[in-house]
Amino acid sequence: MSKKYFENVIGQDDAKEKLGFWLQAYEKTGIFPNTLLVASKGQGKTHMAEVIGKALQKRKDKPFYPIDAVSVNSVGQLFDDILLKVYDEDATLFFDECHEFKPKVMTQFLTILSNNKNKKNRVTYEGIEVLIDFSKLTFMFATTEPQRLIDPFKDRLEQVNLEDYDTGELAKIVRLHLDKEIKVAPTTMKTLSEAIRQNARGAFKVSERVEEYCTIHNKKNFAAKDWASVAKTLHLKPLGLSGNEVKYLSKLNDHGEMRLGVMASRLALTSHAVSKDIEPYLIRMGLIRMDANSHRVITPEGKTYLKALK
Ligand SMILES: Nc1ncnc2c1ncn2[C@@H]1O[C@H](COP(=O)(O)OP(=O)(O)O)[C@@H](O)[C@H]1O
Ligand SMILES: [Mg+2]
Numbered sequence: 001m002s003k004k005y006f007e008n009v010i011g012q013d014d015a016k017e018k019l020g021f022w023l024q025a026y027e028k029t030g031i032f033p034n035t036l037l038v039a040s041k042g043q044g045k046t047h048m049a050e051v052i053g054k055a056l057q058k059r060k061d062k063p064f065y066p067i068d069a070v071s072v073n074s075v076g077q078l079f080d081d082i083l084l085k086v087y088d089e090d091a092t093l094f095f096d097e098c099h100e101f102k103p104k105v106m107t108q109f110l111t112i113l114s115n116n117k118n119k120k121n122r123v124t125y126e127g128i129e130v131l132i133d134f135s136k137l138t139f140m141f142a143t144t145e146p147q148r149l150i151d152p153f154k155d156r157l158e159q160v161n162l163e164d165y166d167t168g169e170l171a172k173i174v175r176l177h178l179d180k181e182i183k184v185a186p187t188t189m190k191t192l193s194e195a196i197r198q199n200a201r202g203a204f205k206v207s208e209r210v211e212e213y214c215t216i217h218n219k220k221n222f223a224a225k226d227w228a229s230v231a232k233t234l235h236l237k238p239l240g241l242s243g244n245e246v247k248y249l250s251k252l253n254d255h256g257e258m259r260l261g262v263m264a265s266r267l268a269l270t271s272h273a274v275s276k277d278i279e280p281y282l283i284r285m286g287l288i289r290m291d292a293n294s295h296r297v298i299t300p301e302g303k304t305y306l307k308a309l310k
Pocket of ligand 2: 045046047096
């Protein structure tokens with residue numbers, strides 16, 4: 001029943017069910033709950049927010065404004081540059097990476113989002129009373145790091161988690177974004193979707209590489225050997241691992257188990273960067289694991305991965 005809203009969203013059945021339910025309610029009430037999308041990088045948070053934004057526009061003119069949370073420097077700026085500009089209009093405000101809000105800004109949102117029965121809030125800022133009317137304004141947030149949000153902030157939002165894609169879904173994402181005239185045999189598509197980074201962005205990027213290759217070579221049929229050529233030319237690593245991820249893996253292989261801090265200094269990165277940007281995907285792919293003492297250990301799959309690279 002929620003199909004009509006999500007024709008361009010592959011997978012994510014649970015999220016589509018929840019959001020589709022609220023979209024149906026919105027068609028009658030004009031009110032969509034304020035939501036928080038949670039997922040790792042490239043999983044489709046912005047895409048989903050845009051799809052919702054579009055669906056909300058069908059009922060009335062309601063522009064979608066994406067805002068980087070990191071760009072909101074103060075409560076003053078939140079009011080002057082954003083809320084006071086839109087509060088008496090219809091709009092969807094999408095705050096991306098909302099864990100980057102300054103503490104005072106996040107706290108201010110507790111008042112802005114505290115809902116009462118009338119679906120309206122009155123917020124005072126520098127003596128001005130601002131009416132936040134949820135039949136006009138919809139707030140959406142996205143984060144990769146929900147643990148950095150304070151609980152009362154999360155409590156005021158309906159949380160929607162995006163899930164991983166299986167290789168069949170990744171293939172569908174490649175197909176969705178790929179020029180319709182380009183033909184890819186199912187076996188080639190399977191090879192592609194197993195080799196690429198296992199998230200929506202990985203699939204999207206592959207569709208771009210395939211199009212570029214087909215343009216250069218003036219082709220409409222993309223075969224397995226074409227993919228091998230793309231991967232070789234662009235130095236694409238299996239599973240779409242980045243240079244730093246491969247480096248991490250080989251250092252772990254050379255030194256056996258390691259503490260986070262030691263690994264960070266070997267890679268000349270901060271521990272935070274390593275645990276946030278490098279380890280999650282390696283863990284998800286089963287290439288490394290943590291032992292009981294939080295030491296990092298390479299798995300047999302990790303070793304096999306490195307051997308295959310040589
Ligand atoms: N469920 C999906 N179905 C089809 N394409 C998707 C889906 N999710 C994301 N994409 C595409 O993948 C790319 C990355 O998604 P994005 O929303 O930017 O990820 P995030 O915001 O979580 O980092 C975008 O080009 C988007 O169009
Ligand atoms: Mg995004």
